[in-house]
Amino acid sequence: MTNGRNILAMALIAVASTEALAIWLAFLVPDRREVWLVAALTMPLLWGGAEVMRRDKDSIRRSVTVAAMLVALPLAVFVARAQGLIGVEDAALGVRLLGIATGLIIAAYGNVIPRKLVCVDPMSPDAGRKQALLRFCGWLFVLAGLANAAIWAMAPVKQAAFWSMVPLAGALIMVAMRFARPAARRQA
Amino acid sequence: MSNVFKAIADPTRRQVLALLRERPMSAGDLAAAFDHSKPTMSAHFAVLREAGLIDASRHGKSIIYRLRMSVLEEALMGLAETVGLDLGAAAERKGEIS
Numbered sequence: 001m002t003n004g005r006n007i008l009a010m011a012l013i014a015v016a017s018t019e020a021l022a023i024w025l026a027f028l029v030p031d032r033r034e035v036w037l038v039a040a041l042t043m044p045l046l047w048g049g050a051e052v053m054r055r056d057k058d059s060i061r062r063s064v065t066v067a068a069m070l071v072a073l074p075l076a077v078f079v080a081r082a083q084g085l086i087g088v089e090d091a092a093l094g095v096r097l098l099g100i101a102t103g104l105i106i107a108a109y110g111n112v113i114p115r116k117l118v119c120v121d122p123m124s125p126d127a128g129r130k131q132a133l134l135r136f137c138g139w140l141f142v143l144a145g146l147a148n149a150a151i152w153a154m155a156p157v158k159q160a161a162f163w164s165m166v167p168l169a170g171a172l173i174m175v176a177m178r179f180a181r182p183a184a185r186r187q188a
Numbered sequence: 189m190s191n192v193f194k195a196i197a198d199p200t201r202r203q204v205l206a207l208l209r210e211r212p213m214s215a216g217d218l219a220a221a222f223d224h225s226k227p228t229m230s231a232h233f234a235v236l237r238e239a240g241l242i243d244a245s246r247h248g249k250s251i252i253y254r255l256r257m258s259v260l261e262e263a264l265m266g267l268a269e270t271v272g273l274d275l276g277a278a279a280e281r282k283g284e285i286s
Contacts, residue, residue: 111259122245122252128211131255135209138259 004058011061014068015043021075028082039075043068066105073097092157099164103149106168110141137175144171195239196265200224201232205265208242208255215244215251 022040026033043064050060077094080086086093114134121127147167152160195201204218219229233253236242243256257265 113259114262115256115258122212122254123247127254131209131211135259135262142259 007058007061007065011047011065011068014065014072015047018043018068018072018075021072021079025075025078025082028079039071043071070098070101070105073101096152096157096160099152099160100149103145103147103152103164105145106148107142107145110138110143110145113138113141133178136178140171140174144168191235191239192241192261192264195235195241196261196268198232198235201236202265202269204232204236205241205255205257208253212252212254215253218253 019040022036026036026040029036047060047064050064051057054060074094074097077086077097114131114137116134124130144167148164151164151167155163196205200222203222207213207218207221215229215233218233219226222229224232233242233244237244241255241257241261243254244251245254246252
């Protein structure tokens with residue numbers, strides 16, 4: 001129960017922060033007020049709809065927290081720029097921060113892949129193989145996510161947009177090859 | 189997280205996790221792989237379950253354990269194994285000295 005309350009609190013804080021930034025921007029940049037107000041309204045509406053339709057509340061709230069943080073990041077950069085805290089030459093800063101955050105989120109999701117035991121029936125004869133597959137996928141996406149974030153942190157933004165995809169594409173290809181391997185062996 | 193550190197600090201528990209990394213195993217099969225008594229092994233299993241590192245399910249009369257470690261936890265276990273972490277032995281030595 002305590003864990004559920006913590007997750008709800010995190011989601012509320014993340015969404016409230018996003019709302020506050022969007023409303024602040026509506027005052028700071030009034031000529032684009034509609035954009036900021038739509039951004040402010042969309043997230044709580046989507047969250048409310050998901051809470052009504054789905055039973056797995058903790059999973060929804062974790063996802064909402066991550067989504068709110070992803071939206072809040074560029075909003076915070078816009079606010080900083082509107083307040084004169086960031087110069088015009090730092091226009092790519094928001095893109096870079098978003099890229100780093102995306103890489104870290106991919107790594108975080110990869111981290112918990114091996115814990116998704118719902119697809120591993122312990123009595124099944126290939127439970128060990130499925131478990132090894134989950135671990136393989138988890139490790140790949142953690143490393144790919146960290147590499148993605150590192151590229152966004154260090155490379156020039158224009159090059160990072162392309163090169164950051166390389167570790168992710170590599171991870172997807174390796175996972176696909178691993179999935180395809182048993183089927184190929186069975187057919188042989 | 190402190191439960192995870194406590195769980196992986198013991199070499200016996202790390203060996204249990206290493207065995208479960210290969211495939212899910214019953215409590216009896218796991219206990220047979222060690223020289224400890226069944227109550228001792230049950231205590232180790234309880235610590236691992238409390239830390240969320242293994243998952244237990246009942247099938248007939250057997251309890252089947254499955255590994256439930258995240259990538260980070262597995263990396264921490266590898267680090268503990270590499271440095272030869274054994275807080276259980278350190279606690280025993282402290283008891284002999286004092």
